Amino acid sequence: xxxxxxxxxxxxxxxxxxxxxxxxxxxxxxxxxxxxxxxxxxxxxxxxxxxxxxxxxxxxxxxxxxxxxxxxxxxxxxxxxxxxxxxxxxxxxxxxxxxxxxxxxxxxxxxxxxxxxxxxxxxxxxxxxxxxxxxxxxxxxxxxxxxxxxxxxxxxxxxxxxxxxxxxxxxxxxxxxxxxxxxxxxxxxxxxxxxxxxxxxxxxxxxxxxxxxxxxxxxxxxxxxxxxxxxxxxxxxxxxxxxxxxxxxxxxxxxxxxxxxxxxxxxxxxxxxxxxxxxxxxxxxxxxxxxxxxxxxxxxxxxxxxxxxxxxxxxxxxxxxxxxxxxxxxxxxxxxxxxxxxxxxxxxxxxxxxxx
Amino acid sequence: xxxxxxxxxxxxxxxxxxxxxxxxxxxxxxxxxxxxxxxxxxxxxxxxxxxxxxxxxxxxxxxxxxxxxxxxxxxxxxxxxxxxxxxxxxxxxxxxxxxxxxxxxxxxxxxxxxxxxxxxxxxxxxxxxxxxxxxxxxxxxxxxxxxxxxxxxxxxxxxxxxxxxxxxxxxxxxxxxxxxxxxxxxxxxxxxxxxxxxxxxxxxxxxxxxxxxxxxxxxxxxxxxxxxxxxxxxxxxxxxxxxxxxxxxxxxxxxxxxxxxxxxxxxxxxxxxxxxxxxxxxxxxxxxxxxxxxxxxxxxxxxxxxxxxxxxxxxxxxxxxxxxxxxxxxxxxxxxxxxxxxxxxxxxxxxxxxxx
DNA sequence: TTTATATGCACAAACGATTGTGCAAAAATA
DNA sequence: TATTTTTGCACAATCGTTTGTGCATATAAA
Numbered sequence: 001x002x003x004x005x006x007x008x009x010x011x012x013x014x015x016x017x018x019x020x021x022x023x024x025x026x027x028x029x030x031x032x033x034x035x036x037x038x039x040x041x042x043x044x045x046x047x048x049x050x051x052x053x054x055x056x057x058x059x060x061x062x063x064x065x066x067x068x069x070x071x072x073x074x075x076x077x078x079x080x081x082x083x084x085x086x087x088x089x090x091x092x093x094x095x096x097x098x099x100x101x102x103x104x105x106x107x108x109x110x111x112x113x114x115x116x117x118x119x120x121x122x123x124x125x126x127x128x129x130x131x132x133x134x135x136x137x138x139x140x141x142x143x144x145x146x147x148x149x150x151x152x153x154x155x156x157x158x159x160x161x162x163x164x165x166x167x168x169x170x171x172x173x174x175x176x177x178x179x180x181x182x183x184x185x186x187x188x189x190x191x192x193x194x195x196x197x198x199x200x201x202x203x204x205x206x207x208x209x210x211x212x213x214x215x216x217x218x219x220x221x222x223x224x225x226x227x228x229x230x231x232x233x234x235x236x237x238x239x240x241x242x243x244x245x246x247x248x249x250x251x252x253x254x255x256x257x258x259x260x261x262x263x264x265x266x267x268x269x270x271x272x273x274x275x276x277x278x279x280x281x282x283x284x285x286x287x288x289x290x291x292x293x294x295x296x297x298x299x300x301x302x303x304x305x306x307x308x309x310x311x312x313x314x315x316x317x318x319x320x321x322x323x324x325x326x327x328x329x330x331x332x333x334x335x336x337x338x339x340x341x342x343x344x345x346x347x348x349x350x351x352x353x354x355x356x
Numbered sequence: 357x358x359x360x361x362x363x364x365x366x367x368x369x370x371x372x373x374x375x376x377x378x379x380x381x382x383x384x385x386x387x388x389x390x391x392x393x394x395x396x397x398x399x400x401x402x403x404x405x406x407x408x409x410x411x412x413x414x415x416x417x418x419x420x421x422x423x424x425x426x427x428x429x430x431x432x433x434x435x436x437x438x439x440x441x442x443x444x445x446x447x448x449x450x451x452x453x454x455x456x457x458x459x460x461x462x463x464x465x466x467x468x469x470x471x472x473x474x475x476x477x478x479x480x481x482x483x484x485x486x487x488x489x490x491x492x493x494x495x496x497x498x499x500x501x502x503x504x505x506x507x508x509x510x511x512x513x514x515x516x517x518x519x520x521x522x523x524x525x526x527x528x529x530x531x532x533x534x535x536x537x538x539x540x541x542x543x544x545x546x547x548x549x550x551x552x553x554x555x556x557x558x559x560x561x562x563x564x565x566x567x568x569x570x571x572x573x574x575x576x577x578x579x580x581x582x583x584x585x586x587x588x589x590x591x592x593x594x595x596x597x598x599x600x601x602x603x604x605x606x607x608x609x610x611x612x613x614x615x616x617x618x619x620x621x622x623x624x625x626x627x628x629x630x631x632x633x634x635x636x637x638x639x640x641x642x643x644x645x646x647x648x649x650x651x652x653x654x655x656x657x658x659x660x661x662x663x664x665x666x667x668x669x670x671x672x673x674x675x676x677x678x679x680x681x682x683x684x685x686x687x688x689x690x691x692x693x694x695x696x697x698x699x700x701x702x703x704x705x706x707x708x709x710x711x712x
Numbered sequence: 713t714t715t716a717t718a719t720g721c722a723c724a725a726a727c728g729a730t731t732g733t734g735c736a737a738a739a740a741t742a
Numbered sequence: 743t744a745t746t747t748t749t750g751c752a753c754a755a756t757c758g759t760t761t762g763t764g765c766a767t768a769t770a771a772a
Contacts, residue, residue, distance in 0.1 A: 011728055022752045027730060037731090038749055057480040061420045062728035065757045070417060072460075072481075080449070086442035093436070093463050102481060104428075105461035107449050124413040125428075125458060232643075264647040286644070287588075291620040293649045367758055378722045383760060393761090394719055418758030421727045718769070723762105730756085740747065 009054035072102045074122035074130040078110040084284050091307030112136040119145050129314045137198040151317040155310045158200045163325035167310045171201050174299040174333035175208025178281045182251050183216050186344030191249035193238045193259050195230035205255050235262020251279035257286050275342035295338035302331045365410035428458045430478035430486040434466040440640050447663030468492040475501050485670045493554040507673040511666045514556045519681035523666045527557050530655040530689035531564025534637045538607050539572050542700030547605035549594045549615050551586035561611050591618020607635035613642050631698035651694035658687045
């Protein structure tokens with residue numbers, strides 16, 4: 001009977017009791033402060049051995065209360081089922097844990113109300129800091145949240161004029177690369193299916209789209225810039241509309257991976273094929289991008305870098321209690337060229353394009 | 357100046373102070389126990405108003421310490437970047453929050469050592485319960501963990517002979533459906549690229565594969581059952597090997613979505629095409645499955661159901677402090693037929709297949 | 713008017729850890 | 743041996759809640 005009894009200590013008091021010493025000493029040893037408080041090596045060893053033997057793990061809730069830090073970070077993401085975000089979440093969790101932090105994960109369901117509630121929830125749970133991939137255009141709730149003094153960094157988007165550090169893709173540069181490639185391939189009528197208007201991600205990408213056209217002397221046709229949502233459905237609808245025009249585009253620039261899935265569905269249904277009938281470039285590379293009916297040319301965002309840097313910036317913020325609020329990091333994405341863009345022989349003897 | 361000062365109460369003491377009443381009363385009102393302790397409605401209203409006005413949110417760490425429950429669940433998953441798991445994670449987070457629980461999310465990186473550490477970490481963080489998608493075959497660490505008395509449910513896999521409730525797909529039935537379809541389409545030489553051997557998920561799927569062959573009078577060729585990992589690379593390698601045989605299979609049954617991506621890569625490289633040269637059926641449907649070069653026929657696991665039921669079972673477990681440890685729920689998957697399987701006209705006048 | 717009951721709230725302990733300070737005993741110095 | 747210094751550890755307060763119990767005052771019953 002006795003043989004099968006697990007030796008256990010459910011709290012530091014029990015552990016101290018079996019050792020016949022005070023909880024103070026046990027705590028100090030366990031926190032590596034034996035030297036600072038002049039605990040003898042003999043006592044130190046006894047404590048360490050006992051902790052192992054009795055399978056003692058400190059109660060981190062109590063610890064959090066006393067230390068006023070929980071070694072926990074919060075992560076709020078609009079949709080974890082979106083591979084772009086799940087990939088970022090993976091790295092954030094890994095990096096956090098590597099630094100001794102756990103992660104409370106929340107999905108805002110792309111809803112700003114939920115996002116607001118989640119921020120408060122994380123605050124009441126006393127996370128030491130938050131990584132937020134914000135939804136929506138409004139940032140009033142963020143301004144309010146700032147007052148609580150909880151370290152916060154933003155990823156994916158940035159909110160101009162609001163003093164919160166951010167780490168994002170250089171969306172402008174990504175769009176420019178993609179568009180230069182399309183233009184270089186001879187395309188002149190290029191549609192742009194955009195996501196949520198008004199947010200930085202979208203603005204920057206659309207700006208890249210326009211600039212490249214202008215720079216190449218191609219008139220910007222606003223009716224070719226359509227859509228208003230990063231989801232699949234939007235991609236589908238806009239493509240159906242675009243392809244029913246009298247002068248359909250020869251190429252579509254889809255501003256998100258989900259949009260591009262919608263584009264594919266519409267093209268499938270229309271019986272067209274990529275790239276022969278229509279060329280497509282999409283933002284955000286995916287593991288399956290190269291296995292699609294026609295392997296997709298994509299703008300690959302540096303997801304891992306974004307996540308790593310976000311955690312690093314956040315931890316600095318936490319440790320120093322402050323940070324340069326102008327911290328804004330934009331990472332260059334990479335154009336991955338596959339087979340979804342057709343090379344068009346140009347009818348006009350196009351003047352030499354100026355280079356970027 | 358005064359106008360711009362936010363009214364704040366950082367803890368219940370401050371709030372009680374401005375109201376001129378005791379923290380006891382404040383706490384009771386805030387927890388809806390006004391009646392039980394006969395707080396007058398007037399006082400009750402005062403407290404509620406003040407809480408709102410002073411933007412007071414209780415410190416849930418302190419609460420957790422006192423109540424010995426944190427209203428937090430733990431989730432351990434082998435790879436959040438895998439869409440199968442990210443989709444499950446999304447539902448688990450949503451359902452948890454709906455019931456007032458937050459989620460500490462951990463990625464075990466498919467590593468059993470990490471998984472063990474995470475279990476201890478979550479224990480020391482005093483989560484009220486854990487949903488675990490276990491990695492590896494061994495379950496010794498789970499047996500050890502059980503002694504801690506923390507409610508635990510397992511998803512995706514089940515561990516025979518270990519008293520932990522589980523919720524999984526009925527993998528056997530899914531495999532049977534897929535195989536019956538392949539056989540009905542005239543295939544006789546069907547390869548099976550499996551994942552990690554020895555675990556229930558894999559065993560059950562392989563058993564389904566075998567049983568259907570036997571039931572249809574097709575000899576089981578063990579050399580057609582290959583592979584040992586659920587990853588993409590395994591799918592790739594095994595396909596290359598299979599396709600270089602003298603008698604290559606006419607169909608491949610890929611036992612995971614990642615394996616099927618590897619299969620696609622190999623087939624692509626070999627210059628073959630689906631379904632003309634080779635048919636493919638894969639376990640686990642994905643959002644992009646229908647947009648692949650040839651839309652893939654898949655076994656769709658009831659991810660959302662699994663997640664919902666897992667949370668429900670776990671919460672029951674937590675509330676009752678115990679549960680029937682024989683709880684084991686297997687949900688039927690659904691075969692989604694697309695265009696990756698070729699209908700083969702049978703050379704032999706095959707006898708009527710017995711039906712399931 | 714006196715006694716019994718109901719009403720409305722506060723005191724103080726507890727949850728499990730950390731830490732400034734204090735106090736013996738041992739060692740070093742005088 | 744007497745004094746000072748060092749060594750080794752413990753006391754008790756604290757973090758922000760929750761809650762059993764108790765104590766006045768107000769109301770009802772006698």
